[in-house]
Amino acid sequence: MDPVSSVDATRSGGVAAAVREAGVVWLGIFALGVGFGAWATSQGLPWWLVPLISASVLAGSVEFLLVGLIVAHASLVSIAVTTLLVNSRHLVYGLSFPLERVRGRRARLYSVFALCDEAYALLTRTEPAALSGRQVIATQLGIHVSWVTGALSGAALGAVLLRGVHGVGFVLPALFVVLALDAYASRPDRVTVALALASAGVAQLAVPGSMLPLALGLLGVGLAVRDGTSPRISRGAW
């Protein structure tokens, strides 16, 4: 195969793989974006501001909070602290995200910028070697575009789009549950699951409203302690 056509093959292959693996998730994220846009304008935000927020922050939970904070004219310090607490879970994402598959400085910068929960979940479920840089970027770009166009549609058309339709938001819980099942199937590690369930349970009891940062902190500590106490010979197994 000559070099040119092999490059073309990887190009279209990466995008096709992204559509195959993430297409339905993009549709779900578009629907969630519509809900976010409709809700944000109902809070008093001008419609054109909503896609600007979605495009530049790209972190759903923080964007919902940010709309409330802007409407209440909260200080920049409280916006910074809120974002820091809610998004602190991203501090562990880089440890396993396949950024090394992405070539080029600008592409890598974008990949880091667009590392949301959904991108992490979709792109850490396969072995990094099986991913192309194009598939990584296409997956993230698809999430980004779906979220922003969804938010714009919801903000411009208001709640008309989803009037009387409930339950579309279920796609996100379903996504994380299914991806957790897949992660277990490809790596049946019961100790990690038990540590994660225990961390989530404790955090849910301690801070019901915002359990994620504590749960992931406990999980990190638990995994490190497990690593320290497991016999060296078995370490390669997990």
Place this chain on the structure above:
Amino acid sequence: MTSGWYVAAAIATASGVTFALRAGSFLARALWRDSGLVARLARALPLGVLTVLAVWVTARLRQGSVTGGVAEAVALVVTVLVHRWRHHLGLSLVAGTGVCVALSSVPALLHG
């Protein structure tokens, strides 16, 4: 509405902090590149993080539900069963969300 500069600064703050956290995680990986502990943590983290995220979203299912969480609970069971049957991400999501939307329309049908 508040001033344009305030809104621009607010968005820039949330965006900047989010990017710093995401970039910081790669800095951590670069700093501890030779650590066996970090390498093993990185391999175990996706399963652990996804389990935590799954618990987080499941615990919040009743919020915003028009059926007191019944539609979501049934849809969750359907999602898991379809996924164990076919192991196809898209099919499982469409089946589960379809069931949730269908069941969520029941109260309106009964009362309207």
